[in-house]
Amino acid sequence: MTSQMKSMRTLTREWLALPDQYDRFTRYLRDNGLTTATRLLLGIIVIGLGVCALLNRFSPAGPTSTIALFFNSVVVISCFVVGVSWWVFGPTKRRSFGFVVFCDIAVTISVVGDSSQLARLLTCVIFALIGIYIAYFHNPKLQIAHLTFSVVMIVVAAQPILFGPDRDPALGVSKVLVVVTALVVCAFISQIVLTMLSMDASSSDLDPLTGLLNRRGLDRHVEKVLAEFQRQESAALLVIAIDIDRFKTINDVHGHDVGDRIILRVAQRLSAWAHADAVVARVGGDEFILAQRLSVPAIGPMLDSIGPAMHSNTDEIPSTSSIGIAVRTHKLTAGEERATAFTDMQKVADSAMYESKRLGGGRVHTIVTTASR
Known part of the structure; x- marks a missing residue:
């Protein structure tokens, strides 16, 4: 009893x-x-x-x-x-x-x-x-x-x-x-x-902890974002990679329940920051990917806002995230597959994220791809 x-x-x-x-x-x-x-x-x-x-x-x-x-x-x-x-x-x-x-x-x-x-x-x-x-x-x-x-x-x-x-x-x-x-x-x-x-x-396209897409869901739903990016004349494509800094230490010191709450916090802030038509996914323990299209003039304000949106000094258990952003303004070329283009963009975003982590974490690093890439 x-x-x-x-x-x-x-x-x-x-x-x-x-x-x-x-x-x-x-x-x-x-x-x-x-x-x-x-x-x-x-x-x-x-x-x-x-x-x-x-x-x-x-x-x-x-x-x-x-x-x-x-x-x-x-x-x-x-x-x-x-x-x-x-x-x-x-x-x-x-x-x-x-x-x-x-x-x-x-x-x-x-x-x-x-x-x-x-x-x-x-x-x-x-x-x-x-x-x-x-x-x-x-x-x-x-x-x-x-x-x-x-x-x-x-x-x-x-x-x-x-x-x-x-x-x-x-x-x-x-x-x-x-x-x-x-x-x-x-x-x-x-x-x-x-x-x-x-x-x-x-067992579906969703991550059970955060309700975001999982890796399989990301692969399925990003197709729509890429199609809209290709169709809209003055659009840019953003792929953002986010990794929580020193997450293993957080789990070791505070326990996995606190770690889960921090993952949820990051997921909620990322979802709130993103546009309604963005694709947001949790692709690893503390790793997130976001893909969205937006107009070229909106790129600067969006990039400036993501850092403050993801971090707060008033959190009970503070955490920071390393953020890498890949920006593409040129359309897909003839014969370039959308899945391959997204994979390449994700690799660029990962590289930018690791650069942010190398510089100490809690930073935003951006790489703009060019047509010759």
């Missing part, structure tokens, strides 16, 4: 330590061509909630007071605006957090506005849908905050049926248990599915 309890405590700690899933899951959606479909689906869901709130105005169980009708209108309009903006502007991590907060507030307003006791509890079921979204796109801490807030709102919604003039405690308790069970089960089943996907990633 004691060993089982320890196992549960360890499992809980590991779950709470999971990083935010946004970059990882959105990259998975993008690499599998599901980004547009996901944006469309989420927009439809939010607008659908607005339609439900609008229809609720015409129900005897819906909002009746002037204040309730006002807030119902706010929810309806906000749902339509958020749904359309999800299609037009697309999500970012910050917008995604805001989306969760908006949904919780909108559901809360709808719950408070309902005049029917059972309708209030029924509306609380929407909290379960928000929990599913959090499980896939964000972190366990946000999930716990959402679940706590949702349970409080469910209890508030149940007050009239539990303690009001027409109270029915048995019915109220049973309905509260049903809604809370749906809320918790949906959240944790989604988490289990996500964990299973992560486990399956070890």
